[in-house]
Amino acid sequence: MNTRRRNFIRATGLTGLGLAGGGLLHGGEPRAGDQDREDTARVGKQLEKAHVQRFNMSGYAAPPLERVRIAIIGLGQRGPAHMAIMSQIEGTEIRALCxxxxxxxxxxxxxxxxxxxNPDVLTGPEDWKRVCERDDIDLVMITTPWYMHAAMAVYAMxxxxxxxxxxxxxxxxxxxxxxxETAERTRKHCMMMENNSYLPFQAMTLNMARQGxxxxxxxxxxxxxxxxxxNNFSRNLYWDMWWLRQxxxxxxxxxxxxxxGPVSQIMxxxxxxxxxxxxxxxxADFMMRxxxxxxxxxxxFFKPFATKTYRGNMNVTTIRTSRGRTIMLQHDATSPSPHxxxxxxxxxxxxxxxxPPPPRLSVGNQAWVSPEEFQSLQEKYTPEIIRRMGELARRMKAGHGGTDLLEDWRLIDCLRNGLPLDQDVYDAAAWSAIVPLSEWSVLNRSNPIDVPDFTAGAWRTNRPNMDINLERGGNTKVGV
Ligand SMILES: NC(=O)c1ccc[n+]([C@@H]2O[C@H](COP(=O)([O-])OP(=O)(O)OC[C@H]3O[C@@H](n4cnc5c(N)ncnc54)[C@H](O)[C@@H]3O)[C@@H](O)[C@H]2O)c1
Known part of the structure; x- marks a missing residue:
């Protein structure tokens, strides 16, 4: 294998389909920059062709669970937030905290x-595996730093x-x-908890898109x-300053x-x-260094950080879809502009x-509608999930505008009723794949790179499955 090919593979993790097993909790070293884009296209296509879908997890419904016994791995900021919500949802039992x-x-x-x-507490370095191995757990929630998520989810499944x-x-x-591959083989759900899909405007525009x-x-x-x-330069906000290291x-x-996530569901x-x-x-990086x-x-203490080369402050990624539509995606975590x-x-x-606020709608006449018309469109298109749960989420002061309650409640309600989840493993893979693929493109003078088809062609016939109008289920109580 030539050096450029090896560098490319190291940078993107495009090493083929073999399962590397657990223990992939790497923090990431600086990535190589001189990859060969012909190799990229070739390896990308090989991956796509080589994958034979064992079982289509899109629309998959696991057998219903009367009780959902939960373990949570990672109790920094996000873990306890999920725990507090999950503990109030009917039919949950929090069995282990790690x-x-x-x-x-x-x-x-x-x-x-x-x-x-009354959960057990496990605190050893490999105890996340012990948690997954227990026979009194149905759902493992993974709230560790994100570069650990996949190894933990694979092991859990x-x-x-x-x-x-x-x-x-x-x-x-x-x-x-x-x-x-693991979800298809084990027929276990692998949901990435994208809470922004449950923001009222995002959910409403999904409803609007579906209604034309x-x-x-x-x-x-x-x-x-x-x-x-x-936050990133705080010495104790995140475990081991992991965000800064990323x-x-x-x-x-x-x-x-x-x-x-939300625009992918709309499209x-x-x-x-x-x-x-x-x-x-x-x-370039104008602020972090x-x-x-x-x-x-x-x-x-900060001396080692002063010599590092940081990710650029603004990343702009443009995605083209197979049907010829486009998405512009930004990430900026440094400039002091409003969220x-x-x-x-x-x-x-x-x-x-x-x-920027206020949220706006236009009905094809080149102007945003008046506040009154906006309100009447909102009345018409707000989906059932927001109508039924939005007020409760606000009253409970659930995090991120109430979305944390909605995503946790939907997950449990779907598991209890044996329904497909709102986001499946193909969403988790395709949305997350932007991390390494955008990295590769940036390191290669913004050259294009293919996105693998994680559905192995099933995208042509898969049906949308985020049930924003609660046509099924919806009977799980909150506040128990
Ligand atoms: N959806 C959202 O709105 C949202 C918001 C914030 C964070 N996040 C995501 O949540 C995840 C956690 O973020 P955070 O802010 O809680 O980080 P954090 O640093 O506050 O918490 C991470 C926790 O994981 C623990 N941990 C590290 N290695 C472990 C191991 N091997 N076994 C068990 N525990 C281990 C750490 O001790 C720490 O308590 C991240 O992936 C982040 O991207 C999502």
Whole structure:
């Protein structure tokens, strides 16, 4: 194998279909930059052709579970947030909490005092495996740093558990394929918990798209732009400053799914269309190294960070779909601009735009509708899931605008009723694949790269399965 080919493979994880097994909890070293794009196209196509779908997990419904016995791995910020919600949903039992920091796992357990939940606490470095191996668990929730998600989800499914992973679900193409292959072989759900799909405007525009409001959706804009400079340089906010280490070791869009998830559902990606190829352009880093150097001048601790090369501050990735539609996806985690979840939908008959506020709609007449008309369209198109659960989520002050409650409730309701989940393993793989593919493109002067078809052609006939109007299920209570 030539050097350039090896470098390419290392950069993107496109090492073929073999399962590497567990223990892939790598943090990521700086990626090589001189890959050969002919190799890229070839390897990408080989991956696509080589995969034979064992079983189509799109629309798959597992046997119903009366009780859903849950383990949570990773109790930093996100784990306890899911735990607090899950503990109040009917039919759940939180059986195990696992974190390598005992103080975190213990603190989480204390929050359950006085509830019906009495989980075991596991804190060894390999205890996440012990958790997956237990026979009293149905669902493993994975809320560790994202570069650990795939190895943990694969192991959980191997042990006969459904896996629900935080975002993104994988950091390399090889991991994406591992998720797909393992889910198809074990017939266990692998859901990546993309909560932005449950934002009221995002869910409403999905409902509108399904009812033809936009006509043919031609293009979507989306983003996760949030000023995280202070957070990333905090010494104790994230375990081992893992986010900063990712920004110092990867390129490309390393947090694509908040923006991409909702627009992918609107465009029926993996269900009538698919990502075909992408190009990714990245700015230089104007802020992170400067910040590291400023901190290092006053504090020895930051010296190692002052010499690193950081991911560019703004990444812009453009995806073309097989049906010839386009998506513009941004990620900026440094500039001090207001938080933006840009969500623009542009169709042949109408348009929508969320962020910067106020959310707007247009009915094909080149102007945004008046606030009154917006309200009446909102009345007409708000889907049942938001009508039924939105107010409760607000009252419970569930995180991220109530979306955390909606995603957890839907997951449990679907598992209890034996229904397909709103996001399946092909979504997890395709949305997460943007991480390594955008990285490759950035490292190769923004050349295009194919996106593997994780559905192995089934996208042509797969049906949309996010049931935003709660046609089935919906009977699981909250606040128990
Ligand atoms: N969906 C959202 O809105 C949203 C918001 C924030 C974070 N996230 C995602 O959630 C995940 C967790 O983020 P966070 O902010 O909670 O990070 P965090 O650093 O606060 O928490 C991670 C936890 O994982 C633990 N951990 C590390 N290695 C472990 C191992 N081998 N076994 C068990 N535990 C281990 C750490 O001790 C830490 O407590 C990330 O992937 C992030 O992308 C999603």
């Amino acid at each position: 974190d390598i920091r005992p103080e975190n796992a213990d603190a989480a357990k204390r929050k359950l005092a006085g509830t019906a939940h 191997e042990q006969g558990k459904h896996a629900a992973s935080e975002v993104p679900a994988a950091g390399t193409i090889e991991e994406c394929w591992q998720l797909v 409001f936009f006509g043919e959706v031609v293009h979507a804009d989306c983003a996760y732009n949030a000023s995280k400079l202070q 920004y110092a070791s990867r390129r490309g869009n390393i947090y694509p799914t908040h923006g991409l 029926n990606i993996n269900r009538g269309d698919r990502f075909d190829f992408l190009v990714s352009v990245e700015s 400067a910040k590291a150097q400023e901190l290092a001048a006053a504090d020895e 933006s979840l840009y969500h623009g939908i542009y169709g042949t008959k109408g348009a929508a735009l969320y962020d």
